[in-house]
Amino acid sequence: MPPHDTIRAVEWKDNHLILLDQRKLPHAEHYLQLYSAEDTAEAIRNMVVRGAPAIGIAAAYGLLMAARKAFKQYPHDWRARLQPDIEVLAAARPTAVNLHWALQRMLKALDEHDADPIHTLMAVAQQIHQADIEANHRMALLGSELIKPTHGVLTHCNTGSLATGGYGTALGVIRAAYGEGKIEQVYADETRPWWQGSRLTAWELMRDKIPTQLICEGAAAHLMKLGKISWVIVGADRVAANGDVANKIGTYSLAVLARFHGVRFMVVAPTSTIDLETVSGEQIPLEERSADEILNVNQQRIAAPQVGAWNPAFDVTPGKLVDILVTEKGIVLRPDTEKLSTLMQS
Numbered sequence: 001m002p003p004h005d006t007i008r009a010v011e012w013k014d015n016h017l018i019l020l021d022q023r024k025l026p027h028a029e030h031y032l033q034l035y036s037a038e039d040t041a042e043a044i045r046n047m048v049v050r051g052a053p054a055i056g057i058a059a060a061y062g063l064l065m066a067a068r069k070a071f072k073q074y075p076h077d078w079r080a081r082l083q084p085d086i087e088v089l090a091a092a093r094p095t096a097v098n099l100h101w102a103l104q105r106m107l108k109a110l111d112e113h114d115a116d117p118i119h120t121l122m123a124v125a126q127q128i129h130q131a132d133i134e135a136n137h138r139m140a141l142l143g144s145e146l147i148k149p150t151h152g153v154l155t156h157c158n159t160g161s162l163a164t165g166g167y168g169t170a171l172g173v174i175r176a177a178y179g180e181g182k183i184e185q186v187y188a189d190e191t192r193p194w195w196q197g198s199r200l201t202a203w204e205l206m207r208d209k210i211p212t213q214l215i216c217e218g219a220a221a222h223l224m225k226l227g228k229i230s231w232v233i234v235g236a237d238r239v240a241a242n243g244d245v246a247n248k249i250g251t252y253s254l255a256v257l258a259r260f261h262g263v264r265f266m267v268v269a270p271t272s273t274i275d276l277e278t279v280s281g282e283q284i285p286l287e288e289r290s291a292d293e294i295l296n297v298n299q300q301r302i303a304a305p306q307v308g309a310w311n312p313a314f315d316v317t318p319g320k321l322v323d324i325l326v327t328e329k330g331i332v333l334r335p336d337t338e339k340l341s342t343l344m345q346s
């Protein structure tokens with residue numbers, strides 16, 4: 001197996017959850033051991049674990065730990081006792097629908113198989129985890145097939161092994177296409193303010209020895225104008241029924257720039273990220289995080305005294321700016337309500 005397959009940001013071992021602390025990368029590879037839903041929710045909120053599929057997987061294991069505890073302490077009314085933990089997990093971050101999708105899948109399985117609930121939850125959590133890894137590999141093949149040999153591609157945020165069960169969504173496509181000799185150079189946005197590009201994507205790509213250059217988000221238009229890239233390839237935190245895509249702040253700017261410059265725009269996301277109950281991007285809850293993330297770098301204030309900051313963590317790219325959506329069930333050109341509903345029924 002190639003080295004990138006060995007990174008696991010989320011692991012279940014000896015009945016507890018192990019998370020690679022992504023706040024410390026790339027300087028330290030430090031793993032946290034978690035034993036409760038509260039600690040899991042806190043780890044999701046604080047970005048120990050991040051990326052839509054990875055937080056869904058972590059939440060599933062969080063719910064499993066909560067159920068085991070409730071079942072032991074309150075054998076008669078353990079389901080009711082579980083409710084606060086479900087709510088804490090669901091509220092950890094608002095935008096990635098994978099979190100809610102994973103919790104719903106766990107609860108549905110409980111309703112359908114109440115004979116051995118803990119065993120059922122364990123099996124479903126592990127299945128969610130494994131299915132995500134398989135979906136990544138499938139999407140990598142499908143996405144890579146679309147790429148003709150090119151000088152460069154641009155990606156945003158981190159969508160690799162760290163953001164998923166393993167391998168990655170957009171980064172999985174980039175890995176596969178690079179492996180097939182179709183990409184010479186990856187450009188990665190540094191992704192302010194949390195530096196997912198500089199700290200995480202660059203770390204993953206350097207481990208795989210894939211030629212990568214970081215750019216400031218502000219350099220993207222110039223990069224496109226110079227003809228250095230033919231694709232922008234990104235992930236998603238939620239795809240609404242009409243094809244609108246919520247993803248890391250800055251994704252929308254890239255989509256607008258790409259259309260203007262004749263660069264193609266690919267979104268790579270498993271079907272666990274598609275939310276047919278959310279009609280359009282306008283209804284997607286977009287997380288806003290603390291102004292401190294912008295005002296400070298490494299806990300040191302860099303902004304002038306007294307100035308404030310607005311820190312939206314996600315934006316919405318209209319579906320009409322998406323050239324191709326790649327899912328594990330297949331690809332969708334210019335996603336819209338009809339195409340996504342057909343895809344989800346397939």
Ligand SMILES: CSC[C@@H](O)[C@@H](O)C(=O)COP(=O)(O)O
Nearest residue numbers: 050051052157159163235236248
């Ligand atoms: C496969 S990850 C897709 C998205 O979750 C990713 O692009 C992203 O925006 C992550 O944001 P983050 O705030 O780091 O959780």
